[in-house]
Amino acid sequence: HVGREMPAPTSVSTAAPPATEPALAPRARVLGPVRRRGRPPPTATPPRGRARVTPRAVAGWLHRWVGLASGLIVFVVALTGCVLSFEPELRRWLEPARAAVSPAAAPALAPSALRAAAERAVPGRMADAVLYDPHTRPARAAVVSFYADRARGLPWIEAFVDPATARVTGVRDMTWDPFHVAIQLHYNLLLPEAVGKKVVGTATVLFTALLVTGLVLWWPRTRAVAPQRLRFRWTPATGRKRRIYDLHNVLGFYACWVAVVVAVTGLTWAFEGVNATLVRAVNLGAPYQPW
Numbered sequence: 703h704v705g706r707e708m709p710a711p712t713s714v715s716t717a718a719p720p721a722t723e724p725a726l727a728p729r730a731r732v733l734g735p736v737r738r739r740g741r742p743p744p745t746a747t748p749p750r751g752r753a754r755v756t757p758r759a760v761a762g763w764l765h766r767w768v769g770l771a772s773g774l775i776v777f778v779v780a781l782t783g784c785v786l787s788f789e790p791e792l793r794r795w796l797e798p799a800r801a802a803v804s805p806a807a808a809p810a811l812a813p814s815a816l817r818a819a820a821e822r823a824v825p826g827r828m829a830d831a832v833l834y835d836p837h838t839r840p841a842r843a844a845v846v847s848f849y850a851d852r853a854r855g856l857p858w859i860e861a862f863v864d865p866a867t868a869r870v871t872g873v874r875d876m877t878w879d880p881f882h883v884a885i886q887l888h889y890n891l892l893l894p895e896a897v898g899k900k901v902v903g904t905a906t907v908l909f910t911a912l913l914v915t916g917l918v919l920w921w922p923r924t925r926a927v928a929p930q931r932l933r934f935r936w937t938p939a940t941g942r943k944r945r946i947y948d949l950h951n952v953l954g955f956y957a958c959w960v961a962v963v964v965a966v967t968g969l970t971w972a973f974e975g976v977n978a979t980l981v982r983a984v985n986l987g988a989p990y991q992p993w
Contacts, residue, residue: 758918765915772908775891779902779968782888789881799862799872800843808866810836813844819868820846820861827859834865843871850877858882889971903972910965913958920955931955 785792794800813832820829827848834844843862850858858876863869876882883892890898922928929935932955934948970977982988 761915761918765912765919768908768912768915772905772912775902775905776909778891779888779905782884783964785884786881786888793881794842797862797872797874799874800845801871804864804866810834810865811868815868816844816863816865817846819863819870820848823861823870823873824848824859827856829861836865899972903969906965906968906972910962910969913962913965916954917958920951 831847848859862872
């Protein structure tokens with residue numbers, strides 16, 4: 703166009719940008735953890751510090767591992783003890799020979815007469831004990847025991863004798879008698895006596911420690927928690943784990959006092975020193991005289 707000056711063309715620079723202005727890298731898309739719908743977002747876990755050792759934590763550790771160490775032995779001892787508690791009733795049902803056939807009103811003979819009759823039925827043996835109650839009605843057979851003699855290889859034998867007529871109603875080898883096996887399991891787990899009594903006694907000591915630590919863990923920290931430790935407070939919404947925990951917690955507290963008595967008296971059979979100490983305490987300091 704005439705009379706109009708055109709602007710000078712602008713030069714295009716191909717130089718790199720100055721060093722003070724670095725090129726920006728393209729943004730990368732950061733993907734977070736995949737969460738399922740309905741779940742709260744994960745929270746940061748604080749670093750674990752050194753665990754604080756408290757008496758309650760020590761009691762919890764002991765309660766767990768002592769229970770695992772002694773649980774099986776204590777279970778066998780407890781089960782056989784329950785069976786032996788009902789031995790007279792079970793024997794009358796399982797062994798008809800123990801029932802005497804003489805009239806109930808007939809007077810009972812002297813123990814020496816019953817012993818002599820049993821020794822005639824078991825030749826070569828001398829009776830060690832005669833057990834019967836002359837006042838039991840209806841009358842039951844007397845039990846004459848011939849204890850085992852390991853040195854001579856003689857078994858334990860029991861003879862059943864009518865207390866009124868001295869008639870032997872039955873003789874039985876007690877070596878593998880179910881109740882004799884239960885007694886051996888209860889005392890020494892069918893091990894040699896010197897070893898078995900120590901094993902059972904040690905397990906009983908651990909069981910006593912289990913009861914003490916259980917009581918420490920049961921003890922409520924506040925008064926508001928105490929009712930939950932003494933009775934069940936279940937609702938339809940109470941879960942299975944909570945019910946199992948409450949069964950262990952509440953029933954364990956009430957059974958603890960009976961179990962302590964059972965455990966302490968059981969230690970007298972395993973350790974002679976415990977037996978002497980307990981007898982001396984009950985006798986108010988009187989000297990202990992072993993059988």
